[in-house]
Amino acid sequence: MPILVMKFGGTSVADLERIKNAAQKVKREVERGYDVIVIVSAMSGKTNELVGWVEETSHLYDAREYDAVVSSGENVTAGLMSLTLQNMDVPARSWQGWQVPLKTSSAHSAARIEEIPRDNIDAKFAEGMKVAVVAGFQGITDEGRIATLGRGGSDTTAVAFAAAFDAERCDIYTDVDGVYTTDPRISTKAKKLDKIAFEEMLELASLGAKVLQTRSVELAMRFNVRLRVLSSFEETDENSGTLVCAEEEIMESNVVSGVAYQRDEAKMTLVSVADRPGIAAAIFGPLAEAGVNVDMIVQNISEDGRTDMTFSCPTNQVARAEQAMTKAKEDGEINFHGLVADTEVAKISVVGIGMRSHAGVAAKMFQALSSEGINIKVITTSEIKVSVLIERKYMELAVQALHDAFELENAG
Amino acid sequence: MPILVMKFGGTSVADLERIKNAAQKVKREVERGYDVIVIVSAMSGKTNELVGWVEETSHLYDAREYDAVVSSGENVTAGLMSLTLQNMDVPARSWQGWQVPLKTSSAHSAARIEEIPRDNIDAKFAEGMKVAVVAGFQGITDEGRIATLGRGGSDTTAVAFAAAFDAERCDIYTDVDGVYTTDPRISTKAKKLDKIAFEEMLELASLGAKVLQTRSVELAMRFNVRLRVLSSFEETDENSGTLVCAEEEIMESNVVSGVAYQRDEAKMTLVSVADRPGIAAAIFGPLAEAGVNVDMIVQNISEDGRTDMTFSCPTNQVARAEQAMTKAKEDGEINFHGLVADTEVAKISVVGIGMRSHAGVAAKMFQALSSEGINIKVITTSEIKVSVLIERKYMELAVQALHDAFELENAG
Known part of the structure; x- marks a missing residue:
């Protein structure tokens, strides 16, 4: 029997009515001939209470x-x-993490999955059970204690089960109906994608598209688990939602698949830093220790042995960053003339695996922003994405302009 | 290290404040030199929600x-x-049933405790843990599934742990401060007992003193576990509450320890039943099948081959009993002239192990009731109790009169 993994998040199982609705989706897959492993979250609100x-x-x-x-x-x-x-009338039984047993590391509250032996669940499938309902987000340590997997744990549980059981697919049911070319609240032309590559999804996830946790996408990519994101609140069929899969499975990649944004970014510049070997470590070491999540980093060309160092971080970490830099200066570890914080910026990124083989994406992006009179403050690029910092007030305009420029209304 | 078992019911752990209060009582016992096993119920209301x-x-x-x-x-x-x-600063850890593991039969929702191996918990005590906090009411079956123990399961868990760990005592913390000679709401002279024998507690429990579940008292009697009932909501010390223990531990037994009552009893009489061998089975078989909890049974002297058969049951089972009897008559299994139900009766019992060696308890009881002009409708006796059915409207009066007659205000 082919195996399908289906995962339902907290809002999808928020009450008995919704659990019933989710169960109907499971039953349909059983009728299609699958043995199903269902991963469930806590009813929404319950985890917060606990x-x-x-x-x-x-x-x-x-x-x-x-x-x-x-x-x-x-x-x-x-x-x-x-x-x-x-x-x-669907033969089902529940499994708590320790009953599977899903074995984890002993890093409680942030445990890693180490092993999912198939024996127990396979034996029940062989006896006629059609659905194994597994409590997500949890496992058991070598010491026999319960460990939870931390943020995104239920998605990760689902992907890990799909990998362990060679599932045909891992369907993640959530409150959106798929992955969009951009946030539909910002651009009415946003289009749902039928398929997206793991790498693109990773960039979109870490850039603020909150559909899937980065960790689960990484795991899916590593074990080549085909992930599908779809809505629990709509009628769904074989073609619903967005399939997150290996690049090879996407016949004709879009040059750009999506436009992502991060609203609450701040740009910080250390003015006239003494440029010497090890200076980057001297700056970013203390920032990391202070718990500042540095994102983009740009270093200007050095002049007279001094340079400007610019980086971005979430706005609510600016005070912490300033403190860390001031202390490093006092301690004589770094030397700079000034520290300038600009907390009125946003980050915009275009993402697409097609970029690898298409030149000119960055140029087209800069042109589109320029046409709208939007000034670019910082640029970084990777193989499949270009990100810029711009004034926050232009954020929506920039997303719309880029969505148009790359004709994403025709994506899908 | 001597071991103490402490059990806290749902109202004693209803919120974080009460859990803290309970924990303080546990800490005090640790300071007195005990290794403690704490058995907890669900926060009150939670089980009902589930x-x-x-x-x-x-x-x-x-x-x-x-x-x-x-x-x-x-x-x-x-x-x-x-x-x-x-x-x-009390070294503690939690144990779910399967972690102990508390092994049960596979009668789910009404499982029996089969074994509590000491190894795991003992090993932790040896490592310096002072308190094992065990989730009550649950265990694990041979098939590796969770089983609950049903009604009174947490008290029973506590007693079973006390037996398995040779505990010095099993303290049951609840919302009353002990076992009384009668219900203080009915007689203001009701007195808290310092000690009571297992057998007496069993009679009082099954007669409606709802302090301890019958099942846990039976288990305590079998393994000679000293049980103490005391309040979670008061300051308590070594002498608080009521100790339920073996008869031998009670130096000078009271002839009568308590007066119990059951308000919602009904008396039913089958008039002029054909008296033949097997007639009792022919009557009480169908009643049991119909789920009628028959309590007292009295058979009149037979005359001309016919007799009257009287029994009592809860008032809300009268309709069911009538149905069962009518059907048995129609089926030709029994034959009677009439069926009279009196739903306005109550049961009063006096209980005491001292009765065994003291004659005259029943006579004194009947005398006391007679002095108040209370008519007795049915009488049954056992080794350590005498029960009567009387008109319900005299119930409070009867309890007070008997409490006075046996001078229970001097008990304790």
Whole structure:
């Protein structure tokens, strides 16, 4: 029997009605001939309630107890989903992480999946079970304690099961109906993509398209698991949603697949830094220690042994960055004349694997922005993306202009 | 290190404040030199929420899934209690049923405890853990599935742990401060007992003193586990509450330890039943099948081959009993002239192990009731109790009169 993995997030199982709706989608796949592994999140709101209790109890809490408490939300959904399926005459049973067992590292609250032995679930499939409903986000350590996987854990659980069971596909049901060329709230011309390559999805995810957690896409890419993102709240069929897959599976890649943005960026410039070997480490070491997530980095050409160093980070980390730099200066580790923070910028990126074989994407991007009178403050490029920082007030305009320039209304 | 088992029910851990209060009681016992095993229930209301979801999902639900869902409430409390203790610098960790592992039969939702191996918890005590916080009400079957113990399961878990770990005592913290000579709402002279024998507690429990579940008292009696009932909401010390223990531990037994009552009893009489061998089975077989909980049974002296058969049952089962009897008559299995139901009766019982060596308890009881002009409708007796049915409107008066007659205000 071919195996399909289906994952339902918190809003998709928020109450009994929605669990029933999700179960109907599962039943349809069983009728199509699949053995199904369903990964469920906690009913929305439940995890927050549990986390709230733990945090109110203790500030510096034991992560093992945190995990024991928080994992219970998924267990409840798994049982209820299994009962709902049984009610529809679909042979189903629930599995908590330790019952599978999904083995993890002992990094509680942020554990890595180490192994998913197939034996137990395969044996039940052989006995006639059609659906294994697995509580997502959790596993068991070598010490026999429950560990949760941290942010994005349920998506990651789903992909890991798909890899372990050689699933035909891993369907991620969520509250959007796929991956779009850009945010439909910003451009009404935004188009749902039928397919997107793993690499593109990674760039889009880390750039703020919050459909899939980066971690699960990385895992899918590594094990070549075909991921599909689709809506739990609409009628869906074999062609719904967006397929995230290997580049080879996409016949004719778009040069550009999407336009992403990050609203709350800040641009910081260290003016006239003494340019010497090791200066980058002397700057970005202390920033990393201070917990500043540095994104873009640009170094100007050196003049008279001094240079300007510009980087971007989230606006709410500016104070922290300033503190770290001032301290590094006082300690004599770096030397600069001034520190200029511009907190009114946004980042815009165009992403597409087709770029590799098409020159001129960056030029076309700069031209489109220039036509709208938008000034570019910082540029960085990678193999499949070009990112720029611009004044925040032009952000929406820039996204729309770029969406038009690359004719993304014809994508899909 | 001597081991103490402490059990906290749902109202005693209803919120974080109460969990903290309970944890303080645990800490005090650790300071007294005990290694402590704490058994916790779900925060009050949580189990009902979970049961509600299961029942709304499915009428004829899979008990294995019911158990998987419902057991999660206790897991949450166990984690939170452990965190709270750690916060007070008490080395603690939580244990879910399967982690102990508490092994049960596979009678899901009403499983029996089969074994509690000590190894895992003992190993942690040896490493310096002072408190094992165990999620009550649950265990694991041979098939590796979660099973719950059903009604009174958390009390029973506590007693079973006390037996398995040779605990010095099993303290049951609840919302009353002990076992009383009668219901204080009915007699202001009701007195808290310092000690009560297992056998007496069993009679009082099954007669409606709802402090301890019958099942846990039976288990405690079998393994001679000293049980103490005390309040979570008051300051408590070594002498608080009521100790339920073996008869031998009670130096001077009271002739009568308590007066119990059951308000909603009904008395039913089958008039002029043909008296023949097997007639009792022919009557009470169909009643049992119909789910009628028959309590007292009295058979009159036979005259001319016919007799009257009287029994009592809860008032809300009268209709069911009538139906069963009518059907049995139609089927020709029994023959009677009439069926009289009196739904306006109550049962009063006096209980005490001292009765065994003291004659005259029944006589004194009848005398006391007679002095108040209360007519007795049915009488049954056992070794350590005498029960009567009387008109319901005299119930409070009867309890007070008997409490006075046996001078229970001097008990304790």
